[in-house]
Amino acid sequence: MISDERELARHAQLGDLVAFGELMRSHQAGVFNVAYRLLGNRQDAEDATQDSFLRAYRSFPSFDPVRPLGPWLKKIAVNVCLNRLERKGELALDDESPPEGCEPLPGPEEETETRELSDRIRRELLRLPSRYRVAIELRHFQELSYAEMAEAINRPIDIVKSDLFRARRLLAARLKEES
Amino acid sequence: MIHLTESLLNEYLDDALQPPDRSRIEAHLAACPECRSELNELIEVKRILAGLQEIPLARDLTQPVLKRLHKQVEGSSWKLLLGAQFGIALGLITYLAITSLSILNVHLQNLVRSILSLPTLVQNDVLRIIPSPSADWFKPGAFPLSIPILSNHAVIWLVLGIAAALLFLVGNFSLLRGKRREIHK
Numbered sequence: 001m002i003s004d005e006r007e008l009a010r011h012a013q014l015g016d017l018v019a020f021g022e023l024m025r026s027h028q029a030g031v032f033n034v035a036y037r038l039l040g041n042r043q044d045a046e047d048a049t050q051d052s053f054l055r056a057y058r059s060f061p062s063f064d065p066v067r068p069l070g071p072w073l074k075k076i077a078v079n080v081c082l083n084r085l086e087r088k089g090e091l092a093l094d095d096e097s098p099p100e101g102c103e104p105l106p107g108p109e110e111e112t113e114t115r116e117l118s119d120r121i122r123r124e125l126l127r128l129p130s131r132y133r134v135a136i137e138l139r140h141f142q143e144l145s146y147a148e149m150a151e152a153i154n155r156p157i158d159i160v161k162s163d164l165f166r167a168r169r170l171l172a173a174r175l176k177e178e179s
Numbered sequence: 180m181i182h183l184t185e186s187l188l189n190e191y192l193d194d195a196l197q198p199p200d201r202s203r204i205e206a207h208l209a210a211c212p213e214c215r216s217e218l219n220e221l222i223e224v225k226r227i228l229a230g231l232q233e234i235p236l237a238r239d240l241t242q243p244v245l246k247r248l249h250k251q252v253e254g255s256s257w258k259l260l261l262g263a264q265f266g267i268a269l270g271l272i273t274y275l276a277i278t279s280l281s282i283l284n285v286h287l288q289n290l291v292r293s294i295l296s297l298p299t300l301v302q303n304d305v306l307r308i309i310p311s312p313s314a315d316w317f318k319p320g321a322f323p324l325s326i327p328i329l330s331n332h333a334v335i336w337l338v339l340g341i342a343a344a345l346l347f348l349v350g351n352f353s354l355l356r357g358k359r360r361e362i363h364k
Contacts, residue, residue, distance in 0.1 A: 017245055017248055017252070020245070020248070024240075030233075032240075033234055036234055046237075046238075050243060053240075054244060054247060114232070115232075117230065118232050139193070140225065140228045168225075175227065
């Protein structure tokens with residue numbers, strides 16, 4: 001499977017759109033979820049997903065096919081979403097209102113309790129200021145180190161750590177309130 | 180008792196501390212219920228986030244993206260083809276202008292001598308500006324190409340002309356074939 005993906009990536013780097021399409025099919029759900037966690041509504045998340053893959057195609061010549069593709073695509077998605085949030089002026093720390101038009105989407109078929117918990121988490125994540133949401137995304141969902149997080153979004157490592165720690169504190173307090 | 184800072188607690192949670200610091204913190208946690216309670220809250224957040232399920236995509240986004248990429252690629256190919264055709268056309272026109280001037284300069288020289296009644300010294304200055312035709316350029320077998328039946332002039336016209344024709348035919352044909360395939364899809 002991995003060697004198939006590397007082969008497809010090599011073909012895509014040479015401009016093979018069929019190969020790129022295959023790669024996109026494998027990774028679009030993951031990228032969509034990154035966008036949804038950051039933007040909060042399906043339409044924006046789908047648009048951001050498409051933009052992420054368009055940007056990935058343009059940057060593909062510089063991608064090393066030996067590296068895993070998923071994390072690279074998700075980093076692109078984070079930056080695409082950050083740009084969107086900046087354009088909308090939603091990156092302010094004091095902006096605790098959920099993004100416009102957002103509502104937690106129903107998850108896959110799962111037990112009621114699990115679904116309710118997931119809904120609660122998504123709601124609270126969307127209530128976080130965008131910068132904190134990005135920090136949570138990069139650390140908890142993409143499992144990047146502090147240095148990798150700072151590099152991914154081009155911010156100083158101290159700021160990134162501070163955002164992450166405060167995000168966790170806020171989430172902990174809110175989840176405690178709700179329960 | 181001095182408590183652990185938020186930063187230390189989080190770095191401990193993220194396994195981002197060196198072993199000596201880690202041991203020191205573990206020793207403190209063993210003796211401090213408040214810090215232990217704070218850490219447990221952070222562990223709970225981590226656990227809850229790890230349990231978040233992914234949302235399925237409602238539709239395949241591949242086709243719209245590939246469509247846009249096809250258009251971009253096609254657009255670049257057209258631009259490249261047009262640019263190349265324009266370049267060759269410009270080359271042909273430039274060469275035509277230079278060789279025409281060379282061919283015509285005999286007439287220009289006669290014009291300068293007969294119509295413009297200038298003093299001889301001035302005439303000579305003007306005639307020096309007009310390039311003299313190198314007759315050899317138009318003779319078959321002449322230096323530098325030295326092809327027995329063709330002059331340098333003829334070879335250059337032939338090469339540029341064939342290049343332009345090939346580029347036009349092959350380039351436009353393949354792009355049109357691509358477009359037709361897309362329409363039939």
